[in-house]
Amino acid sequence: MSDKDIKKATRHVNQNEGLIFERSSPGKKAYRLAPLDVPEVDYKKVLGAAAREDLGNMPEVSEMEIIRHFTRLSTWNYAIDLGMYPLGSCTMKYNPRVNEVVARLYGLAEAHPYQPEKISQGALRIMKTLSEALIEITGMDAITLQPAAGAHGEMTGILLMRAFLQSKGNPRKKILIPDSAHGTNPATAAICGYAVENLKSNAHGMVDISALAAQMNEDVAGLMLTNPNTLGIFEQEIHKIADILHEKGGLLYMDGANMNALVGKTRPGDFGVDVMHLNLHKTFSTPHGGGGPGCGPVACKKFLEPFLPQPVMVEKADGTLGFDYNRPQSVGRVRMFYGNFGMHVRALAYILANGPDGLRQTTEDAVLNANYIRKKLEGDYELPYKSASMHEVVFSDRIQAQKGVKTGDIAKRLIDYGFHPYTVSFPLVVHGALMIEPTESESLEELNLLVDAMKSIAREAEEDPEMVKNAPYMTRVSRLDETAAARKPVLRWRPAQAQSASE
Numbered sequence: 001m002s003d004k005d006i007k008k009a010t011r012h013v014n015q016n017e018g019l020i021f022e023r024s025s026p027g028k029k030a031y032r033l034a035p036l037d038v039p040e041v042d043y044k045k046v047l048g049a050a051a052r053e054d055l056g057n058m059p060e061v062s063e064m065e066i067i068r069h070f071t072r073l074s075t076w077n078y079a080i081d082l083g084m085y086p087l088g089s090c091t092m093k094y095n096p097r098v099n100e101v102v103a104r105l106y107g108l109a110e111a112h113p114y115q116p117e118k119i120s121q122g123a124l125r126i127m128k129t130l131s132e133a134l135i136e137i138t139g140m141d142a143i144t145l146q147p148a149a150g151a152h153g154e155m156t157g158i159l160l161m162r163a164f165l166q167s168k169g170n171p172r173k174k175i176l177i178p179d180s181a182h183g184t185n186p187a188t189a190a191i192c193g194y195a196v197e198n199l200k201s202n203a204h205g206m207v208d209i210s211a212l213a214a215q216m217n218e219d220v221a222g223l224m225l226t227n228p229n230t231l232g233i234f235e236q237e238i239h240k241i242a243d244i245l246h247e248k249g250g251l252l253y254m255d256g257a258n259m260n261a262l263v264g265k266t267r268p269g270d271f272g273v274d275v276m277h278l279n280l281h282k283t284f285s286t287p288h289g290g291g292g293p294g295c296g297p298v299a300c301k302k303f304l305e306p307f308l309p310q311p312v313m314v315e316k317a318d319g320t321l322g323f324d325y326n327r328p329q330s331v332g333r334v335r336m337f338y339g340n341f342g343m344h345v346r347a348l349a350y351i352l353a354n355g356p357d358g359l360r361q362t363t364e365d366a367v368l369n370a371n372y373i374r375k376k377l378e379g380d381y382e383l384p385y386k387s388a389s390m391h392e393v394v395f396s397d398r399i400q401a402q403k404g405v406k407t408g409d410i411a412k413r414l415i416d417y418g419f420h421p422y423t424v425s426f427p428l429v430v431h432g433a434l435m436i437e438p439t440e441s442e443s444l445e446e447l448n449l450l451v452d453a454m455k456s457i458a459r460e461a462e463e464d465p466e467m468v469k470n471a472p473y474m475t476r477v478s479r480l481d482e483t484a485a486a487r488k489p490v491l492r493w494r495p496a497q498a499q500s501a502s503e
């Protein structure tokens with residue numbers, strides 16, 4: 001038998017053969033209708049112009065073929081339910097199934113945003129209880145649950161700062177952003193009408209205090225700071241940073257995407273932060289990725305409360321909850337209705353299930369896990385910043401790059417070992433960064449598997465760099481054109497004819 005014959009005979013399992021994807025043949029149906037027992041009508045007459053006749057190219061398949069098709073596709077994906085996602089900055093923790101059960105309760109899942117307040121008291125109480133818990137966790141005074149993502153929360157927070165400064169007579173011109181920041185931070189500042197000024201990190205990977213003091217003046221609206229920052233390092237001089245800003249009338253914005261390192265241990269409101277966002281879809285265990293709904297609540301100090309998006313929830317004299325729309329200083333609505341309510345339910349379920357001690361334990365375990373990986377791998381991969389790690393650790397590919405193996409190659413090879421890649425080439429302050437965040441969810445056994453895989457790849461990079469540079473070998477497809485995948489994604493099937501016509 002020739003290779004060609006084998007290839008043909010195995011085409012139903014051979015990932016890269018286009019043949020297997022197209023299963024259609026004429027006359028097959030995935031449904032069976034009961035015999036017609038009413039007079040037949042001419043659908044073209046009934047539907048008029050809405051009648052479609054261009055469906056001739058649709059696939060014709062049996063029910064079993066459809067089921068196998070989608071089940072097969074689902075097994076070609078990597079998923080958090082299959083293994084670890086050590087994707088730094090994303091906090092890909094386990095989303096407890098009980099959250100899903102609670103979010104699907106009939107009265108919550110089917111609640112309609114237009115239903116009157118008096119029959120929405122349960123849903124409103126959930127939002128109120130969540131708000132109180134998040135205010136307690138962050139040490140702030142007020143909160144909005146409207147924003148639908150971290151970046152959306154950033155925008156809302158900076159709009160609050162702008163509205164406040166404007167109310168004092170001058171919105172100011174610039175926002176300072178450290179060079180280790182997430183890309184959304186400068187984008188947010190720009191979209192809110194501010195010029196971005198880059199702030200250099202010092203040799204420890206923290207904000208350079210003297211640079212900050214030199215750059216801070218009355219043109220600066222504030223600083224957007226991630227703490228711990230994207231190197232996984234806690235800003236030890238955070239009080240001083242806040243003082244330098246406040247002395248010149250500026251505000252401290254905290255990107256709270258990394259709260260998984262702080263919950264139950266310390267509170268941004270206590271260390272000088274004026275306004276911040278949280279990523280419920282990171283820290284508080286609601287599913288994320290794949291463009292699903294997120295939630296980025298913004299918590300602030302008292303003096304910013306009048307500017308929060310409206311409506312704002314209020315407790316009435318009779319103890320019922322409702323919304324106050326009369327907010328003359330509000331920056332306005334940032335999201336229809338009240339935000340992604342299903343995320344509120346999941347986050348509250350997670351917070352209540354853990355309780356204060358459980359949340360604190362979560363933080364401790366997340367930090368312990370990251371430090372375990374750091375300790376195990378620091379001989380194999382370069383550690384560019386030696387400051388203490390919090391919930392994530394950033395290595396660089398400097399050692400492997402001497403053999404031509406880059407962080408992206410190591411990540412691709414990691415796929416062959418059964419893991420989702422870590423975060424590649426971020427933060428930008430580290431050349432060839434490998435950013436690993438195990439989260440508290442992973443067991444010692446799982447962490448050891450990742451450590452063994454990373455050590456093995458380090459050895460392969462030394463002994464057989466070409467092999468690593470061509471990985472992965474175990475996936476349906478190997479090296480893709482990542483630019484084309486992002487710029488020209490093919491997201492749906494099209495009939496062969498229509499496809500060639502549109503090309």
Ligand SMILES: *Cc1c(COP(=O)(O)O)cnc(C)c1O
Nearest residue numbers: 089149150151182184226255257
């Ligand atoms: C994830 C993340 C963001 C953005 O959050 P989205 O919900 O993806 O918009 C911002 N900053 C940091 C540090 C992050 O890790």
